[in-house]
Amino acid sequence: MSAFLLALALLVGGDNRLWFVDLEVRGPCPEVRLDCGQDGETCLAGPFAEGEQRRLRLPVPMRSPLGPAGLQALPLPRSDSLHVRVLGWSPQQPAEGLLRALPGAFARPRPPVLGGAARAGWSELALVLVAGGLLLALRRRPWLALALGAGAGALALVLARGRVESQRSAVLIDWTAGETVALRLETGRGELSLPREWLEVSPEGARLELLLSLSAPDRGQARTSAGILVGLESVPAPALSAARNDAEALSEAWTRDAAGAWRVHGPWLLGEALGPAKPEDGPPPPGWATGSLPPGRSILLAHEAPASGSPERSKGGRWLRCLDFVPARGTAGD
Amino acid sequence: MAARWLAATFLASILVPLLEALFPGMDAGAGSRAALALGPWLLLAPLPRAGNGAGERSLDAVLVTGALSLPALLLGAGLDLARGASPRELLEACGVGWSVLLLWCAAASRWAATGPRRGVFPLLWFLLFPGLAVLDTALDWVPRRTPGNGEKGGLFYALDPWIWWHRWARAGGLSSGARAEDLAVVLGALLGFLLVVALARRARAERFA
Numbered sequence: 001m002s003a004f005l006l007a008l009a010l011l012v013g014g015d016n017r018l019w020f021v022d023l024e025v026r027g028p029c030p031e032v033r034l035d036c037g038q039d040g041e042t043c044l045a046g047p048f049a050e051g052e053q054r055r056l057r058l059p060v061p062m063r064s065p066l067g068p069a070g071l072q073a074l075p076l077p078r079s080d081s082l083h084v085r086v087l088g089w090s091p092q093q094p095a096e097g098l099l100r101a102l103p104g105a106f107a108r109p110r111p112p113v114l115g116g117a118a119r120a121g122w123s124e125l126a127l128v129l130v131a132g133g134l135l136l137a138l139r140r141r142p143w144l145a146l147a148l149g150a151g152a153g154a155l156a157l158v159l160a161r162g163r164v165e166s167q168r169s170a171v172l173i174d175w176t177a178g179e180t181v182a183l184r185l186e187t188g189r190g191e192l193s194l195p196r197e198w199l200e201v202s203p204e205g206a207r208l209e210l211l212l213s214l215s216a217p218d219r220g221q222a223r224t225s226a227g228i229l230v231g232l233e234s235v236p237a238p239a240l241s242a243a244r245n246d247a248e249a250l251s252e253a254w255t256r257d258a259a260g261a262w263r264v265h266g267p268w269l270l271g272e273a274l275g276p277a278k279p280e281d282g283p284p285p286p287g288w289a290t291g292s293l294p295p296g297r298s299i300l301l302a303h304e305a306p307a308s309g310s311p312e313r314s315k316g317g318r319w320l321r322c323l324d325f326v327p328a329r330g331t332a333g334d
Numbered sequence: 335m336a337a338r339w340l341a342a343t344f345l346a347s348i349l350v351p352l353l354e355a356l357f358p359g360m361d362a363g364a365g366s367r368a369a370l371a372l373g374p375w376l377l378l379a380p381l382p383r384a385g386n387g388a389g390e391r392s393l394d395a396v397l398v399t400g401a402l403s404l405p406a407l408l409l410g411a412g413l414d415l416a417r418g419a420s421p422r423e424l425l426e427a428c429g430v431g432w433s434v435l436l437l438w439c440a441a442a443s444r445w446a447a448t449g450p451r452r453g454v455f456p457l458l459w460f461l462l463f464p465g466l467a468v469l470d471t472a473l474d475w476v477p478r479r480t481p482g483n484g485e486k487g488g489l490f491y492a493l494d495p496w497i498w499w500h501r502w503a504r505a506g507g508l509s510s511g512a513r514a515e516d517l518a519v520v521l522g523a524l525l526g527f528l529l530v531v532a533l534a535r536r537a538r539a540e541r542f543a
Contacts, residue, residue: 118416120351128405132344142397149401153408160412190418
């Protein structure tokens with residue numbers, strides 16, 4: 001059964017890149033580095049004191065095309081340090097538990113990574129274009145041209161390096177009404193808080209770095225030089241029913257009935273019941289959240305948009321999606 | 335290279351960041367911008383053309399090509415850094431790519447300056463640029479290698495600057511860390527240059543004999 005669930009998850013999502021190994025560390029050493037070859041590495045910042053001996057369980061970004069069943073066939077991550085001994089793959093892999101608890105949620109549509117990667121500004125582009133014209137004019141004086149090319153290039157590098165990525169991550173909490181566990185899914189470009197159970201990267205096979213610190217070895221950062229990261233983990237299902245919102249203030253809510261018609265309900269404040277459907281046209285639910293959802297089931301979709309000017313604004317906000325959500329009588333707008 | 339070729343290659347090297355700035359909705363993917371800037375130079379500068387550097391000292395032609403490739407290359411490197419690329423890996427890739435460009439450009443200029451009728455450099459270029467790339471692609475279509483093996487044929491194919499460049503330019507290619515391939519592409523360019531120089535000297539000696 002678990003093999004079937006794993007196969008299903010691999011079909012609809014990507015490979016998990018969060019597998020755990022057990023290891024032993026004997027101090028003194030400043031940090032633990034586990035080399036996973038082309039797949040990347042894990043770095044746990046220490047320090048470990050003289051005489052200190054610890055047994056740890058750390059995530060590594062290895063690819064395992066056959067999932068947990070194929071781990072034993074993979075070479076163990078290496079450590080160059082004599083103070084670190086990798087004992088083997090952990091018997092308990094959190095990814096297995098997540099697949100068992102929430103198999104269907106993997107297949108549902110996911111939030112896109114908003115914003116985009118850093119791109120050149122007009123100042124450095126103009127600099128490079130002007131430099132190109134000058135260099136063509138100076139081609140009879142090659143040494144001067146080389147110096148000018150290097151200078152203009154260095155300046156363009158400094159300007160371009162300062163371009164900040166409009167990095168926005170998005171979070172989706174996805175669950176089925178009546179269940180106690182929800183799937184929390186976070187997407188980000190280049191960097192992401194390390195999830196506890198499942199990590200995907202696109203393009204598949206990209207090199208990953210997992211960065212942890214000794215003070216909180218179960219929490220850290222996942223990084224990739226180019227690509228989109230998706231972290232998945234199980235969380236308690238939000239306390240949300242049509243009669244009362246005990247989860248969080250939501251800036252917009254939509255419901256879909258079993259026939260597939262979407263309705264807009266507007267903001268849904270904390271502690272209040274879901275408002276009636278607005279007869280006038282409101283903003284439609286985003287396309288990514290509504291496509292490929294199971295037919296014949298009622299659904300709630302809600303969004304918590306961070307306030308303008310808040311530091312959280314740089315993120316894409318939180319989305320809540322509940323399957324088999326039952327609207328209270330009179331809220332459906334019929 | 336003639337001025338119009340230099341200008342065209344320069345514009346091609348800056349095309350991706352230029353188009354992305356002009357059209358904010360456009361995204362040319364997650365590949366290295368420094369690699370995309372160097373691509374047109376690796377494609378066009380070492381082309382065995384009659385008149386490629388003829389009439390000027392080969393060192394001058396190499397310096398001008400190197401100078402003109404630097405602004406776009408470093409602009410791309412800056413963007414890669416802003417996107418989170420590792421400075422050490424980026425420095426290695428840019429250094430290798432630029433050195434390979436200069437060496438092949440020097441070989442092309444030397445060949446053009448000593449008499450384009452001699453066919454050694456065009457043959458070398460044909461074998462090591464399009465030849466290996468076509469061979470690599472063709473062999474990918476037959477089940478010669480293990481499916482799923484990410485390696486693109488190892489060191490032999492890394493002699494081809496286009497194959498090496500393609501590995502670097504694709505998303506995540508910068509961090510693939512294939513040092514041996516970096517070394518192979520530089521050695522291939524160095525050997526190509528030395529061969530052209532040796533043949534040019536021999537041709538000159540024959541002419542004066």
